[in-house]
Amino acid sequence: MRSSIARDPVDFVWIALSAVTAVSWALGAATDGSHLVTSVPTTLGVLAIALLKARGIIRYFMEVQTAPTWLRRFTDLWMVALWGSILTLYLA
Amino acid sequence: MWVFVLGDLIIFGTYFVIFMVERSWHRDVFLESQRHLNLGLGAVNTLVLLTSSRFVAQGVRAARRNDNAHAVRLVLGGGLCGVLFLAIKSYEWASEIAAGHTLATNTFFTFYFMLTGVHLFHVVLGLVILGVVVADLKNPELRRVSTVEAGATYWHLVDLLWVVIFALFYVLR
Numbered sequence: 349m350r351s352s353i354a355r356d357p358v359d360f361v362w363i364a365l366s367a368v369t370a371v372s373w374a375l376g377a378a379t380d381g382s383h384l385v386t387s388v389p390t391t392l393g394v395l396a397i398a399l400l401k402a403r404g405i406i407r408y409f410m411e412v413q414t415a416p417t418w419l420r421r422f423t424d425l426w427m428v429a430l431w432g433s434i435l436t437l438y439l440a
Numbered sequence: 441m442w443v444f445v446l447g448d449l450i451i452f453g454t455y456f457v458i459f460m461v462e463r464s465w466h467r468d469v470f471l472e473s474q475r476h477l478n479l480g481l482g483a484v485n486t487l488v489l490l491t492s493s494r495f496v497a498q499g500v501r502a503a504r505r506n507d508n509a510h511a512v513r514l515v516l517g518g519g520l521c522g523v524l525f526l527a528i529k530s531y532e533w534a535s536e537i538a539a540g541h542t543l544a545t546n547t548f549f550t551f552y553f554m555l556t557g558v559h560l561f562h563v564v565l566g567l568v569i570l571g572v573v574v575a576d577l578k579n580p581e582l583r584r585v586s587t588v589e590a591g592a593t594y595w596h597l598v599d600l601l602w603v604v605i606f607a608l609f610y611v612l613r
Contacts, residue, residue: 398607
């Protein structure tokens with residue numbers, strides 16, 4: 349039987365986003381130290397998690413999931429443009 | 441409210457891209473500076489803001505159900521998380537400054553203090569807006585769900601921007 353928290357989308361999203369934040373924290377901690385070095389796998393993981401969190405906040409906390417089409421498209425476009433630029437500049 | 445939120449997304453998005461351009465030019469300086477940031481405090485502040493967003497989102501739903509007393513408690517809970525965020529960020533800034541890292545140290549710390557500072561201003565403004573939401577919820581003549589929704593949208597923006605700041609400044613390698 350599912351708990352009331354699992355039934356509530358806001359609570360479910362909150363738990364999921366908190367969990368992936370912990371993963372992101374662990375990824376950073378694993379490469380933390382007196383001398384940081386470039387790590388493409390860590391960065392790709394961190395950026396993927398950040399994108400997941402941003403989309404969760406926009407779609408479920410800001411309720412863009414049920415907003416007019418133009419707003420859904422604008423926020424999607426913002427995420428694609430920002431993450432695309434970040435990734436391109438990181439890998440350049 | 442969405443006009444301001446979308447405007448902020450464009451402005452902060454531009455800041456983030458400029459940060460990445462600078463990072464690509466001074467990769468070693470950015471990595472060396474980054475290790476002085478407190479990853480744990482950054483992560484805890486992310487969890488604090490996510491929790492605040494959860495409270496505020498639940499507050500909107502309570503207001504829609506006309507359960508205004510519960511909505512007030514939830515929005516206040518969100519606001520308290522915001523105050524906790526400010527306290528942790530103030531401690532973090534004080535620790536960095538005590539360690540000799542200031543706005544003038546290098547490009548990374550200029551971005552760090554400027555962007556987290558502008559974000560902090562948004563947190564303070566968000567707290568004022570949540571205060572207005574609570575005052576309106578307590579007043580039957582002013583009470584409107586649209587006010588609660590608008591205030592919540594702004595507060596979630598604060599959370600959203602921090603998620604990107606946390607990734608770029610604290611965890612990117």
